[in-house]
Amino acid sequence: MGIAALGRALAARQLSSVELTRELLGAIERQRDLGAFLAVDAERALAAAAAADAAIARGEGGPLTGVPVAHKDIFVTDHARSGLPSTAGSKMLAGYASPFDATVVARLGAGEPAGPPGAGMVTLGKLNCDEFAMGSSNENSAFGAVRNPWDRSRVPGGSSGGSAAAVAARLVPAATGTDTGGSIRQPASFSGVTGLKPTYGVCSRWGMIAFASSLDQAGPLARSAEDCALLLAAMSGFDERDATSAERPPQDYPALMRQPRPGATAARPLQGLRIGLPKEFFPAGLAADVAAAVRAALAELEKLGATLVEVSLPRTELAIPVYYLIAPAEASSNLGRFDGVRYGHRAAQYDDLLDMYKKTRSEGFGPEVKRRIMIGTYVLSHGYYDAYYLQAQKLRRMIADDFQACFQACDLIAGPVAPTVAWKIGEQGDDPVKNYLADIFTLPASLAGLPGMSVPAGFGEHGMPVGLQLIGNYFDEATLLQAAHALQQATDFHTRVPAGV
Numbered sequence: 001m002g003i004a005a006l007g008r009a010l011a012a013r014q015l016s017s018v019e020l021t022r023e024l025l026g027a028i029e030r031q032r033d034l035g036a037f038l039a040v041d042a043e044r045a046l047a048a049a050a051a052a053d054a055a056i057a058r059g060e061g062g063p064l065t066g067v068p069v070a071h072k073d074i075f076v077t078d079h080a081r082s083g084l085p086s087t088a089g090s091k092m093l094a095g096y097a098s099p100f101d102a103t104v105v106a107r108l109g110a111g112e113p114a115g116p117p118g119a120g121m122v123t124l125g126k127l128n129c130d131e132f133a134m135g136s137s138n139e140n141s142a143f144g145a146v147r148n149p150w151d152r153s154r155v156p157g158g159s160s161g162g163s164a165a166a167v168a169a170r171l172v173p174a175a176t177g178t179d180t181g182g183s184i185r186q187p188a189s190f191s192g193v194t195g196l197k198p199t200y201g202v203c204s205r206w207g208m209i210a211f212a213s214s215l216d217q218a219g220p221l222a223r224s225a226e227d228c229a230l231l232l233a234a235m236s237g238f239d240e241r242d243a244t245s246a247e248r249p250p251q252d253y254p255a256l257m258r259q260p261r262p263g264a265t266a267a268r269p270l271q272g273l274r275i276g277l278p279k280e281f282f283p284a285g286l287a288a289d290v291a292a293a294v295r296a297a298l299a300e301l302e303k304l305g306a307t308l309v310e311v312s313l314p315r316t317e318l319a320i321p322v323y324y325l326i327a328p329a330e331a332s333s334n335l336g337r338f339d340g341v342r343y344g345h346r347a348a349q350y351d352d353l354l355d356m357y358k359k360t361r362s363e364g365f366g367p368e369v370k371r372r373i374m375i376g377t378y379v380l381s382h383g384y385y386d387a388y389y390l391q392a393q394k395l396r397r398m399i400a401d402d403f404q405a406c407f408q409a410c411d412l413i414a415g416p417v418a419p420t421v422a423w424k425i426g427e428q429g430d431d432p433v434k435n436y437l438a439d440i441f442t443l444p445a446s447l448a449g450l451p452g453m454s455v456p457a458g459f460g461e462h463g464m465p466v467g468l469q470l471i472g473n474y475f476d477e478a479t480l481l482q483a484a485h486a487l488q489q490a491t492d493f494h495t496r497v498p499a500g501v
């Protein structure tokens with residue numbers, strides 16, 4: 001069952017949160033070879049489940065009370081309260097005990113101290129991810145790769161690979177993730193689950209370990225659009241501790257998702273919806289299996305009443321160099337705080353302060369993180385700032401403007417999430433640029449700050465899942481969810497389960 005159905009079953013007392021939690025803890029234990037979970041605290045999860053059952057019995061439950069969830073280990077979790085570490089997939093944070101919960105974690109769980117109560121979900125543990133969320137395959141985690149439940153020799157996508165694999169393998173009904181350049185949408189696509197990256201500013205970044213602050217955004221990975229809507233309603237909303245948090249009233253995403261469109265009928269729920277297909281999202285080099293699944297999903301959306309129109313995002317290819325300048329630039333600044341003094345790891349032996357910094361950072365960071373710190377430091381340095389960083393910022397604005405031109409002619413934009421299905425673990429070797437190029441279809445919406453989804457659209461080569469990407473205009477998560485939900489009412493790809501699960 002997904003989270004909406006579980007919430008109903010728990011409320012009707014058809015099952016207890018303790019039973020459900022125990023069942024999932026067993027599954028997590030049996031599937032340890034997947035590498036999806038970095039930490040589990042069974043005792044505290046069961047205690048939280050018992051508290052949820054008691055709240056339901058008192059008639060105090062909400063739609064998510066007692067439903068299990070797990071968090072990408074880029075969200076900090078109050079160590080004293082949860083017993084869980086906060087690592088960002090890095091050795092650098094070894095031994096770090098967070099004194100507080102990320103806003104998203106608090107809102108989905110017990111609530112913020114001295115704040116309103118949370119949704120009452122039961123946290124099962126923390127999920128593996130690429131180190132500091134840098135990657136597209138989860139192979140950059142200091143704690144080892146995550147395996148794709150559909151084929152354990154393949155990657156689950158990244159950087160929220162643990163989240164996607166855990167949901168796909170039915171270890172947890174839903175998980176949080178973060179998306180800086182595609183890290184919710186791409187692993188959702190590779191692992192056959194539904195993922196939503198909201199408009200920048202919809203979910204608070206407070207307590208989300210920063211990678212590239214102008215891009216980082218939290219969102220849900222779950223089985224369906226309906227489940228994503230429920231989670232997003234609980235985890236989103238203004239937070240005064242995040243200076244870029246959007247100041248908007250709370251949104252009832254499940255209700256917005258179900259709101260009938262003008263002129264819609266039961267058979268044609270998407271009547272009047274214009275979906276733009278950027279011609280740059282369907283290049284000659286797009287893998288045939290991905291193209292076929294995406295085209296089939298688009299044909300289904302047409303049957304449901306949508307009209308397809310051709311649009312253009314002429315700077316799609318430029319999104320790659322622009323992102324891979326801006327993201328490392330911001331990362332190099334954000335990661336300056338990991339100096340061996342304030343957080344986690346410190347080298348055991350050193351001569352003086354500078355030597356301590358050097359040794360700590362050399363030991364603590366993995367190769368991809370070091371590469372990005374070096375690129376970022378370089379492009380921000382005197383004499384290069386104008387040539388690289390400033391140019392990238394100008395192009396970023398033009399990429400955002402290109403989207404606005406498209407939205408004159410359409411309500412949503414659609415295309416593939418990634419150019420291929422999930423690749424084999426180790427297949428990309430030591431070539432980081434190969435990984436960077438595979439982000440081509442997710443980076444443009446990230447740079448523009450637009451909301452996007454990956455919706456299961458079928459299966460390609462080797463039986464691997466293919467996701468359809470939908471991109472909406474600013475704060476129009478409702479239309480995204482409507483289209484994804486309609487598609488999921490007409491198709492069953494999102495209900496398929498990998499063999500052996």
Ligand code: GLN
Pocket residue numbers: 133134135136158159178179180181182183184211327439
């Ligand atoms: N693959 C991209 C990168 O490596 C995006 C990662 C992300 O969204 N966190 O930076």
